[in-house]
Every structure is written in structure tokens, then in C-alpha cells.
Amino acid sequence: MKKVITYGTFDLLHIGHINILRRAKELGDYLIVAISSDEFNALKGKEAYYTFEQRKAILEAIRYVDEVIPEHRWEQKVEDVLMHEVDVFVMGDDWKGKFDYLKDYCEVVYLPRTVGISTTKIKTDLNEANNA
Ligand code: C2G
Numbered sequence: 367m368k369k370v371i372t373y374g375t376f377d378l379l380h381i382g383h384i385n386i387l388r389r390a391k392e393l394g395d396y397l398i399v400a401i402s403s404d405e406f407n408a409l410k411g412k413e414a415y416y417t418f419e420q421r422k423a424i425l426e427a428i429r430y431v432d433e434v435i436p437e438h439r440w441e442q443k444v445e446d447v448l449m450h451e452v453d454v455f456v457m458g459d460d461w462k463g464k465f466d467y468l469k470d471y472c473e474v475v476y477l478p479r480t481v482g483i484s485t486t487k488i489k490t491d492l493n494e495a496n497n498a
Pocket of ligand 1: 373374375376377382383386402410437440456457458459460461478479480481482483484
């Protein structure tokens, strides 16, 4: 069984998230998603609208996702890859090159981001609509 892993906040789920999850799953048979904890989000300078538990439940409902684990630290990826016997690490190409050190442990794939959508854009558009 070919195992794939990807990491992210996945807040206010949108088509860009679905596109990367679908393409990540196409690279193997089993997809693990490591979702940033609320505390790790604070470290990333992000405040998610949905809590970790809500984001976990939403991701677990997606047909491409087989398992959701928490992301607590930048440094946990090697341990995750080894412990879960991961074959492929996938991220959007906004992260291109940032995780190449994982090539010692698994295949590293950066996939093109979906243009024109982001959680930040959703929040901005909604704020502008409400203030119009
Ligand atoms: N993504 C995408 N297209 C978009 C928006 C996001 O392909 N329009 C991808 C990102 O490239 C990432 C994944 O969706 O691979 C999740 O994005 P975020 O929730 O923004 O995650 P991020 O804050 O980039 O966290 O340790 C890695 C970090 O946890 C990544």
C-alpha cells in the first residue's frame, strides 16, 4: 500500500484544498493529512475560523482522506514519515523546495496551487460584501 502525506491548516475548506487532496490521493492508495493544531497555527501566524477538532472532522468526511493526524511542530515531518511508513510527501508549490530534506526518507512532490482561491481571499471577499 502506497502511503501519501500532506500538511496544512485547511481552514474554511475550499476548492484549492479539495484539488490538492484529490491529486495527493491519486499518487498512492492511502492519504494521511496532518492538520495544524490551533497552537501551531498561532506559531504560523494564522488564526483559523474553525477549531482543530472541527477542521479534523471536516477533513475526515472527504472521500480522498484516509487518516487525519495533528501537526504540532515544523520538525515532526521526518518522524511522521518514518512512523507512518509514508512513501510520498505532497505540498502545494508555494512550499516548493522548503521540504526537500525529506527526499532522504520519501518522494517529495510539490503540486501547482489552485489559482484564485485562498482562505484569506474568502475572508476578505466576505468582509467587503458585508461592509458594502
Ligand atoms: N493550496 C492549494 N491551492 C490553494 C490554496 C492552498 O493547492 N489555492 C494548498 C497549499 O499549497 C497546501 C494545502 O493546500 O499544500 C493547505 O494549505 P493551507 O491550509 O494554507 O496550509 P499552510 O498554511 O500552507 O500549511 O507544515 C506545512 C504547513 O502546515 C502548511
